Amino acid sequence: MQVIDAEYATRTRLTIPSHHNGVRDGLRALLDSVLLRSLPEDGRGNAEIVLAEALNNIVEHAYAGRQGEIEISLHLRQNELLCQISDTGLPMPGGTIPTGSLAASGESVNPPEGGFGWHLIRCLSKDLAYQRIGGRNLLSFSLNTQQSPA
Known part of the structure; x- marks a missing residue:
């Protein structure tokens, strides 16, 4: 894991290895x-x-057991966190991008590729x-960074 840039409180860039431990350690560093x-x-x-879902999808599907790196760039602008992952x-x-469609109510099947994780990403991001x-x-x-009303 390599921190590329940490500029005050408005920008952070991080490069992590493409495995689940890399995601875990990278998320910890970002948080x-x-x-x-x-x-x-x-x-x-x-x-x-959202970051955990996106990064784990990259490890599981884009790299599918192969070695590589994931670059994460975050930029805070007013009430938005702009995120780019490559x-x-x-x-x-x-x-x-998968649609993130959920199974119909009452169906007890595993969600299809692009299921619940992409549903969460789509619901929480813009x-x-x-x-x-x-x-x-x-x-x-x-991502909206404002506290939601109680």
């Missing part, structure tokens, strides 16, 4: 960063959920975008 510690509890919790793993199937450029996957999204 301990000045940037994420400055967020209200709800904003920090949402960032943790990797050199396999592209998303069909070149698009401006979700994916591109494949020059052999790199680029996933970007923003």
Whole structure:
């Protein structure tokens, strides 16, 4: 794991290895960063959920047991956390972000690829975008950092 940049409380960049321990250690480092510690509890919790889901999906599906790195860039702008994650793993199937559709109520099946994790990502983020450029996957999204009303 390598911290590339930590500029005051507005930007953080981190590169992690593409395995589950790398994700765990990377999330811990991000959550301990000045940037994420400055967020209200709800904003920090949402960032943790969305980042964990996205990073674990990259490890499980883009790299699928292969070695590589994942680059994470976070930028705080007013009440938004702008996030960009890039990797050199396999592209998303069909070149698009999974829909994150949930199984119908009462169905007791495992969620399909792109199931509950992508549903959470879509519900908690906005401006979700994916591109494949020059052999790199680029996933970007923003998160509201304001505390939700009680």
